[in-house]
Amino acid sequence: MDTPSSLPLSVVLIARNEARNLPTCLDAVAGWVREIVVVVNDCTDGTEEIARRYGARVIPHPWENFREQKNVALAQATQPWILALDADERITPALRGEIVAFLAGADADQSLAAESPRLVTFLGRAIRHGDWYPDRGLRLVRRGQARWTGAHDHCKLVAEGRGPIHRFRSDLDHASFPDLASLVRKTPFHADNFVRTCRERGRRWHLLQAVIRPPWRFFRGYVLKRGFLDGYPGLVVAVAVAYETFIRYARLYESELASSSASE
Known part of the structure; x- marks a missing residue:
């Protein structure tokens, strides 16, 4: 993947059965980044073969949780800058242009990291308002100066050190919910992780x-x-969003009820 024009940049992501999303994600970075690292677990749909076709270094690692799996991916990067992505995210041409200009300019010498807004297209429409947008988060960080922290399922990338955070204007495309069914299917998963986090924190x-x-x-x-x-x-x-919030608290109530019954 190393070409004369490639940037000193590692793209890192985790993947489990992401054959549907991975080609679009890697198409958007292939050829202009120096390294692609994909940490995989329990894949049965050809995810690993797809990643290797793009020249990625594929690293199998047993599943722990989203936070720790992503930290494993960060630790495998070898380039000065790391672009941390999810398999269902895509660098748009406009964002690519901003990243290239950033790394070539003075801002890269002065900044600790860079963040961008994420844009979800849902039911045929780009969602540019409400709770889903702009959903800014760090994506471009210096190697060794950032970690994924927070809850297991809703972890976030945090820069470690002092320095300004650069803000990209262009969106990072996020294909998180290709249809309504995919949105509904994730509700129990998020509710269970909410319960786990509450129990860990004594809430x-x-x-x-x-x-x-x-x-x-x-x-x-x-x-x-x-x-x-x-x-x-x-x-x-x-x-x-309101429904998922309702289910989270209902699931927490159910969990505490079950714990109370088990202790009697």
Whole structure:
């Protein structure tokens, strides 16, 4: 993958059965980055073969959780800068141009990391308002100066050290929900991870939060963050966020009830 024009940049990601998403993700970085690292686990759909076709260094690693798996990928990078992606994310041509200009300019010498907004296209519409946008997060970091931290399922990349964070204007495409069914399917997974995180941190179920937070999330996303400007898909997003919040607290209540019954 090393070419005369490639940048001193490692692209790192984790993947399990991502044959549908991986070609689009890697097409967008192939040829202009010096290294691609893909940490895989339990793949049965040809994910590893696809990654190798793009010249990626494929590293099998037993599954721990999203946070630790992504930290394993970070640790495998060898280039001065790391571009951390998910398999369902794609670097747009506009964002690529900003990254190239950043690494070639003075900003790279002064900045600790760089972040970009993520854009989801859902039900045929780019969602540019509400709780899903701009969803800014670090994606470009110096090697050895960042780690994935936070909850197992909703971890975030955090720069370690002092220095300014550069902000890209162009969007990072995120194909997180190709259809409504995929959105619904992820609700139990997120609810279970929410319960696990609450138990680890000693957080308990409270009726007031369970009653207030779902409608608040709808109001915040649809009204305050102007989700209504995204038409009917924006309404679906706002309702889905509120519903997922409701299920999370219901699942926490169920978990505490089961624990109480088991201790009797």
